Amino acid sequence: MVKNKHRTSRIERFTKILCLIPVISTVLVLVNIILNSIPVIKIYGLGVLFSTVFSNNLSAVMIMGQYGLLPSLWGSVILALTTILFAFPISLALAIFASEFSIKGIGRYIEVVMAIFSGIPPIVYSLLSIFIMQMFITPKLTGAGFPLDYLTSLPGIPPGNKLGPAETSTVLGAFVLALLVIPFMTPLILDAIKNVPFGLKEGSYGLGANRWYTLTHITIPAAASGILTALSIGILKTIGDVVISAWTIGYGKNGMPNPLFDIFEPISPLTSTGASLMNGLTGGARSVLDVGQRSAAFFAALLLMVFAFAILGVVSIARHYFNRRFSQ
Amino acid sequence: MSTQYEDQTLDKGIKKEEITKNYFPNVGLNRILPFLTFLVSAINVVVGVLSIVSLSFEAYPVPLLGILALLSALLFLDIYRQKDKWDFRLLILAVVSVAALLSLNSLPILWTGFQFNVFIDHSVFSAIFLLITGTPAMMVSLYYLLGATPSAEDVSIYPLILLPVVLILTVYLSLLVQMWIKGGANLDLEWITKPYLDFQWAVKSFIAGDWPTWTTVQTKQAGLLNYLQGTGLLMLLTSLISLPIGVGAGVFLNEYGDNRFGRTARFLISSLRAISLFVLGLTAFSIVFYTNNTPLARIFHGFWIDGYGIVQISSGGSYITASMVLSLLVIPIITSATEQGCHSLPQELREGSLALGASEDTTFWWIILPWSLPNIVTSVILGCAEAAGSVAVLLFIADRGQFGQVGLFKQVTSLAYYIFNVYYADPAFKQFMGGLQFTAGILLLMITFVLGILAMLSKKWLIHRYRGG
Numbered sequence: 001m002v003k004n005k006h007r008t009s010r011i012e013r014f015t016k017i018l019c020l021i022p023v024i025s026t027v028l029v030l031v032n033i034i035l036n037s038i039p040v041i042k043i044y045g046l047g048v049l050f051s052t053v054f055s056n057n058l059s060a061v062m063i064m065g066q067y068g069l070l071p072s073l074w075g076s077v078i079l080a081l082t083t084i085l086f087a088f089p090i091s092l093a094l095a096i097f098a099s100e101f102s103i104k105g106i107g108r109y110i111e112v113v114m115a116i117f118s119g120i121p122p123i124v125y126s127l128l129s130i131f132i133m134q135m136f137i138t139p140k141l142t143g144a145g146f147p148l149d150y151l152t153s154l155p156g157i158p159p160g161n162k163l164g165p166a167e168t169s170t171v172l173g174a175f176v177l178a179l180l181v182i183p184f185m186t187p188l189i190l191d192a193i194k195n196v197p198f199g200l201k202e203g204s205y206g207l208g209a210n211r212w213y214t215l216t217h218i219t220i221p222a223a224a225s226g227i228l229t230a231l232s233i234g235i236l237k238t239i240g241d242v243v244i245s246a247w248t249i250g251y252g253k254n255g256m257p258n259p260l261f262d263i264f265e266p267i268s269p270l271t272s273t274g275a276s277l278m279n280g281l282t283g284g285a286r287s288v289l290d291v292g293q294r295s296a297a298f299f300a301a302l303l304l305m306v307f308a309f310a311i312l313g314v315v316s317i318a319r320h321y322f323n324r325r326f327s328q
Numbered sequence: 329m330s331t332q333y334e335d336q337t338l339d340k341g342i343k344k345e346e347i348t349k350n351y352f353p354n355v356g357l358n359r360i361l362p363f364l365t366f367l368v369s370a371i372n373v374v375v376g377v378l379s380i381v382s383l384s385f386e387a388y389p390v391p392l393l394g395i396l397a398l399l400s401a402l403l404f405l406d407i408y409r410q411k412d413k414w415d416f417r418l419l420i421l422a423v424v425s426v427a428a429l430l431s432l433n434s435l436p437i438l439w440t441g442f443q444f445n446v447f448i449d450h451s452v453f454s455a456i457f458l459l460i461t462g463t464p465a466m467m468v469s470l471y472y473l474l475g476a477t478p479s480a481e482d483v484s485i486y487p488l489i490l491l492p493v494v495l496i497l498t499v500y501l502s503l504l505v506q507m508w509i510k511g512g513a514n515l516d517l518e519w520i521t522k523p524y525l526d527f528q529w530a531v532k533s534f535i536a537g538d539w540p541t542w543t544t545v546q547t548k549q550a551g552l553l554n555y556l557q558g559t560g561l562l563m564l565l566t567s568l569i570s571l572p573i574g575v576g577a578g579v580f581l582n583e584y585g586d587n588r589f590g591r592t593a594r595f596l597i598s599s600l601r602a603i604s605l606f607v608l609g610l611t612a613f614s615i616v617f618y619t620n621n622t623p624l625a626r627i628f629h630g631f632w633i634d635g636y637g638i639v640q641i642s643s644g645g646s647y648i649t650a651s652m653v654l655s656l657l658v659i660p661i662i663t664s665a666t667e668q669g670c671h672s673l674p675q676e677l678r679e680g681s682l683a684l685g686a687s688e689d690t691t692f693w694w695i696i697l698p699w700s701l702p703n704i705v706t707s708v709i710l711g712c713a714e715a716a717g718s719v720a721v722l723l724f725i726a727d728r729g730q731f732g733q734v735g736l737f738k739q740v741t742s743l744a745y746y747i748f749n750v751y752y753a754d755p756a757f758k759q760f761m762g763g764l765q766f767t768a769g770i771l772l773l774m775i776t777f778v779l780g781i782l783a784m785l786s787k788k789w790l791i792h793r794y795r796g797g
Contacts, residue, residue: 009688012584018576019585019593026596029603029611029656036614093492100490110493115784117500119710119776121717123744127769128503129701143438143447169445179503182496210478212485233438241606242720243748256444264446270608271720278724279611301607308602 030305033287037302040295049299054254056276056293067277067288067296073303074260075267076239079249082174082263083238087181088231095189098217112189118183126247129176137172141264170263173248177238177319181270184237185230193219224321229293232315236308242271252275270307274300345377361406362473365399369465370395373487376458377495390429394484396465397425404474407472419466421461428457463487495680507773511766519764520771522551524729548758550767552743552763558647559716559742559775565651566715567708570658575704577659579696601660612653613724616645642739645725648739653721658711665707669700702790707784713776719744728757743768743775746780 040049044065051068055061094114098107138144196219204214220227250266252273257265268276277297334741354441379385398495432454438447466487474480532551532675619628630646722745729741738776750758750765 001720008437011689011692012580015576015580016584018573019580021573022600022663023593023596024578025656026600029600029607032605032614036610053721071751090496093489093498096775097489097493101486112784113497116777116780119713119717121714121719121744121772121781123717123719123747124507124769124773127747127765128507131503131506139383140380140449140452141446145446146438148333149795208478211482214378236602239355241605242604242609242723246750259442259444262444264444271604275604275720275723278610278685298610301604301610302603305607308604309599312602 005008011269031262033298033301033305036298037295040292040299043292043295049296052255055274056251056252056273059304064290065292067293067299069270069273069296069300070271071256072268072273072300073307074256075253075273076250076269076271076304076307078261078263078267079170079173079245079269080235080238081176082170083177083181084231086178086302087234090178091182091185091189091230092227094186095193096215097221098186098188099193100192100211100219111187114183114186118187120180120183122180122233122241125129125176125180126244128179129244129248132172132175133168137169141169141171168248168250168266170249170271171266172267173245175265176244176248177241179236180241180244181237185234188230188233189223189227192223195226196222205304221325224322228319228322230317231324232311239269239304239307240271242275245269246272246275256314270300270304274298330626333464347572356372358406358410359473361399361403361642362469365396365403365469366473368392368395368399369462369469372458372462373466374492376455376462377457379455383449383451386451386454389458390432391426393457393461395431396461397422397429397532400425400465400468403469403472411476415468417464421465421468425465428461432457435577459491461685463491467489468625479613507766507772510646511768511770514764514767519551519767520556521553522549523554523557524551524761525549533738550764552746552764552771554734554769555741555746556771558729558740559744560741561647561736562651562654562742563712564717565647565736566654566658567712570655570662570711571704573655573706574659574662574707575666575697578663578700579670579692581663582667583696597660597663600656605657605718608653608656609720609723611656612645612649612721615649616725617654627737630737632733632738636777642727644727644739645722645741646737648736649725649735650722654715654718657706657718657721658708658715661711661714662704662707665703666700670696673699698794701794702787706787706788709779709786713779716742716775716779717744717772719748722741723748743772 055066099112274297401422471484726745
């Protein structure tokens with residue numbers, strides 16, 4: 001709009017006030033998290049928070065002050081890695097199929113289906129996780145159908161350290177989160193592929209390259225920054241999810257997993273650990289009385305926020321590199 | 329012409345037999361082996377996919393891998409006979425197939441090791457090996473089956489692209505079908521038209537003079553009505569709060585946001601989407617926590633009037649608190665959509681409006697807003713769907729809604745929270761209301777699907793109406 005420097009219009013003043021509301025509330029949200037996470041640092045110190053010993057009131061024995069969040073931080077990292085390992089190739093294949101390799105306009109239907117699927121709430125996916133449990137996890141990974149004597153006599157792992165038929169694991173959470181994340185990543189990758197300038201592809205075809213060569217050597221490098229954005233959205237959605245991780249992985253991990261990348265063990269991420277610290281899983285937050293425990297949950301949220309902003313920073317640097325590398 | 333051609337080639341010392349061989353290749357015989365390899369590798373892939381979900385295909389992987397190894401080795405030699413070059417992809421494929429066969433034979437029925445917390449079934453390994461060998465074999469054999477041209481290479485990529493697509497769509501479809509099988513039975517009017525009630529109502533009937541009978545329908549009643557109403561109220565309130573704020577912020581950021589304040593505001597609003605839902609849940613809890621024992625408690629906690637006529641403050645948060653925090657989730661969606669809509673407004677329309685003497689306000693109401701209306705409506709509908717399905721924000725303030733009351737200042741509950749709550753609830757509640765879990769899931773899915781389709785259709789219609797197609 002044509003701007004008058006000496007006079008602000010009515011619309012400008014009005015919309016500025018409306019714009020201030022979410023800005024101020026964002027600042028308040030951040031300040032609230034930071035202020036509330038100070039008490040636990042004051043009471044227990046940072047060393048306790050980064051230890052590997054954790055106990056909450058869902059543990060067998062609740063010991064106050066053992067809020068080591070290092071296992072949960074590692075759980076968030078490993079959950080994000082596993083989910084992206086499942087979700088990224090599939091959404092890349094979906095996007096490539098819908099844009100470059102679609103047969104007679106099926107790609108349009110995939111766009112529509114993904115747009116509708118992206119509205120499915122996480123709680124429905126966690127409800128559906130029981131079917132994945134029944135179809136894959138229980139028959140394939142728990143040794144169901146074999147007597148317990150036989151299972152405990154197997155060499156390799158000590159008895160009592162084995163995935164029972166009713167227990168959960170990080171793999172299940174990663175499967176379900178991948179189902180959640182794929183409809184969000186696919187349209188973004190599709191947009192990135194579609195926004196590659198047609199002249200680049202045309203030049204490649206003109207020089208005699210086939211579609212596959214053009215895709216791998218021209219289109220995907222040129223769309224790399226958009227694909228990275230999709231990747232970051234996927235990671236942020238994965239580490240920020242509460243419901244699926246609480247439902248499929250569990251409450252809080254005491255001690256690091258024994259092989260560090262043991263994805264078959266339930267390694268709860270920061271979100272579900274924080275939710276269990278707030279008693280959110282069982283009876284609502286009304287019964288939280290201990291200041292330290294409540295504050296530990298806020299500290300988990302703070303760690304999560306720092307983690308998210310770190311990922312955003314890394315991705316923006318990488319996008320800058322790719323933009324400089326692949327654009328004239 | 330033909331004589332001239334023969335003369336030229338004979339000059340270069342190429343034998344006449346070779347020319348005839350190149351011009352009349354023995355198509356039928358040369359393509360039998362690629363076709364057989366393609367067939368066997370397709371069977372490998374199908375058996376591999378079936379082995380993921382079934383235990384009854386354990387007899388097939390070893391012979392299939394053996395046949396595949398044999399065929400790819402033969403094809404390797406045959407390609408040398410035809411083309412006079414070694415295609416080492418096929419050799420690697422044969423070696424990998426033999427290695428997979430040998431390791432499948434040596435693996436136990438249940439694999440444990442490296443202190444992993446798991447027993448991996450034999451069929452998981454056979455599925456992995458069959459898929460790892462079958463898909464590339466399918467690609468290479470399709471390449472030679474179609475004549476080893478560059479466009480044949482394009483077609484030979486299809487197995488690699490189609491396999492994950494078909495797999496994931498099958499997974500989605502089968503999960504939804506399973507959900508329908510499990511929850512569709514309870515999907516009738518009886519459960520949807522009754523609210524969930526707890527014993528509070530029995531006390532009320534006692535005060536009125538009736539003797540409370542604890543086991544009658546009046547004391548305990550299962551139903552989803554209050555959860556449905558709560559979801560609807562949350563959607564309505566959230567869209568009412570977030571619509572003006574989101575649209576205003578989006579218009580401001582696009583029209584007047586090209587300065588330091590605008591950039592900061594854009595960063596802060598977009599970071600609302602980046603921070604976790606858990607953070608917003610803690611924010612909702614903080615609102616309730618800070619207004620505890622203050623006059624604001626009635627608004628932010630919610631209240632009800634018990635059987636004695638006394639106002640009771642509920643312990644969680646009210647619908648207004650929940651929708652305030654949920655609108656923080658929805659505002660960034662509406663803001664960015666409005667910003668995109670305003671940004672796509674052609675400069676000519678804006679200048680034409682100003683040139684005809686319209687004021688800035690008139691331009692805003694009659695040019696900018698109608699143009700960005702498709703984006704705004706779509707984002708509001710999608711935000712509604714997000715508000716309906718969000719549990720994490722309500723996690724610390726919601727309750728079961730056992731008094732069956734829904735209103736602005738009542739304790740918040742929703743379908744999504746009910747589904748989550750059943751999982752962690754006490755056995756009595758689980759036994760009483762647990763059967764309706766999948767029905768509630770289907771209702772939630774219906775709401776989100778209808779809203780998603782509505783968003784798409786309304787965007788199409790509004791673009792046709794306000795942007796001229």
